[in-house]
Amino acid sequence: MLKNTFKNPLLSGFYPDPSICRVGEDYYLVTSSFVYYPGLPIFHSRDLVHWEQIGHAIHRPDQLDYKNCETSLGLWAPSIRYHEGTFYIINTFVSEGREARRDNYIVTAKDPAGPWSDPVFVEGADGIDSSLFFDEDGSLWYVGNFISEECRYEGHHGIYLNELDTETFQFKGPRYIIWDGFKTRSKWIEAPHIYKKDGWYYLLVAEGGTFVNHSVQMARCRTINGDYEICPRNPIITHRHLPIENPISVTGHADIVETQNGEWWMVLLAVRPYVGGHYNLGRETFMVPFVWAEDGWPMIDNETGMVQTEERLPNLPRTIVPLIPTTDNFESETLAMQWNTIHPPVEPFYSLTERPGFLRLSTRPEVLEEICTPSFVGRRQQHKTFLARTAMEFIPQTESEEAGVAILQDDRFNYIMVVIEKDDELRLELHKTENGTRSLISSVPVKRNKRIYLSIQGNVTDYSFYYGYDEQEMILLASGLDASLLSSVVNEGFTGAYMGMYTSSNHTESFNHADFDWFSYQGE
Secondary structure (H helix, E strand, O other): OOOOEEEOOOEOOOOOOOEEEEEOOEEEEEOOOEOEEOEEEEEEEOOOOOOEEEEEEEOOOOOOOOOOOOOOOEEOOOEEEEEOOEEEEEEEEEOOOOOOOEEEEEEEEOOOOOOOOOOEEOOOOOOOOOEEEEOOOOOEEEEEEEEOOOOOOOOOEEEEEEEEOOOOOOEEEEEEEEEEHHHOOOOOOEEEEEEEEOOEEEEEEEEOOOOOOOEEEEEEEOOOOOOOEEOOOOOOEEOOOOOOOOOOEEEEEEEEEEOOOOOEEEEEEEEOOOHHHOOOOOOEEEEEEEEEOOOOOEEEOOOOOOOOOEEEOOOOOOOOOOOOOOEEOOOOOOOOOOOEEEOOOOOOOEEOOOOOOOEEEEOOOOOOOOOOOOEEEEEEOOOOOEEEEEEEEOOOOOOOOEEEEEEEOOOOOEEEEEEEEEOOEEEEEEEEEEOOEEEEEEEEEOOOOOEEEEEEEEOOOEEEEEEEOOOOOOEEEEEEEEHHHHOOOOOOOOOOOEEEEEEEOOOOOOOOEEEEEEEEEEEO
16 A cells, blocks of 8 residues: 655755756756766656656766866755746856855756756856746846855855846846845855745745754745845754754755645755764755745644654655666666766766776776876765675786775775785775775785676675675675764765775876676665
8 A cells, every 4th residue: 555655865865955946747856966977966756756867967078167176066056947948057166165266157958858058157156055036027036145244253144136137147237135144143044045925035045054053044025135024933944953863964955846736845955864973875855845824934834843754745646757776787878877977077987888788997097085087987875774786807907006896975085995916916905095094904815807796885884895706705805894984074075975986097007997897786
């Protein structure tokens, strides 16, 4: 019997800062991606519960220069909107530090699956988390955040509004400050979205920073550029009053949508903490129902007023979408949408056609423990408990070459299991990178077989690494390795753990490669 509930999160694993729009009976959602490429994953649903990825907004290396950003910079919170046959995504590109330069750009598409246009940068648009609003008179408005020059307290930010030219996407007319954080003593006020309902312009924001004090707040005004009245019940949703080890924590950064049946739903980010408040999955996408109360302000429409692990279904026809197969056999000429590289491969380093049925990675000088574009193809860790496996064929030609698998939070915190050649002996080594320093954990001789099977198993406390010479064999290399090394709390980052296939020649020239026959991932 089908249950009348769904389980949060909607999107498990590192899918933060969700933005949503509806076109008829179709819903589209986009999330942040930071330095991973392709960037800005786009999802489609017809029931708000089952989501299928249909593309990326940044899907050509020449669309955007990632500038070798560190992992938590790059493509921050996007916003997706639809107007008169065109989809619009506005996004902040951060390349010189979290409180430094921010560039805001717009891409458009007729089909949300793509292709998307080249970015148009909005000149003079500072701040982060920009959003677009199309008013009834045809005007187009930009709303974003700014860092106050007065800086009256830590995190003194605000929200500003500026009209955009609908053809050039450039500012025109004056800039209006519509919510100075000082008015409410709000810290790090960001993620603004504007909506119009019943003659009111509603302004939704995030506040409190991206960790335990995260929240969602609202204000409203009869004119778009006027003096916004603050909701007396702010924050309209937060878990800041709960212990960090609550099953769902760090709720904030929301967007809202009305269904064709008149229901209202909010998508927002949150995390599922582990022991000690750590979380390796990153910030994920959740959903909660709300209603407009008699006073015209929103209220979360469930028995707790919070984001729940299990929530009632929207009043929409259930629409099942294809699940991602647990195993990718690399039999297509393009990578499946769950795969990413770190920065765009301006110079291609992988191929699915040089040896059909295999993913071939070129062995290059770049190394995973530096900010660069390494020969790494990975996917998100999406479950607290998981098993990832691959079949690799690799023959080192020099002692500087290595190939295998890696699981990482960023260049400073990761585990790498690789085959190397040392003293005319083939060895399998496990390395840990902590605070940017790489150290050897385990090393064993392995048979000079052409093929080796590599496995990573993880849970909320530790990771274990295995190898074998046939598909069923799992010989333990190391177990009980601290999973909190890859916690977003430890690296103070905005992303989640990634795992995948990797090869490097460690700063030396190489013309070698590693071939991977398949990669499987299963989790619970």
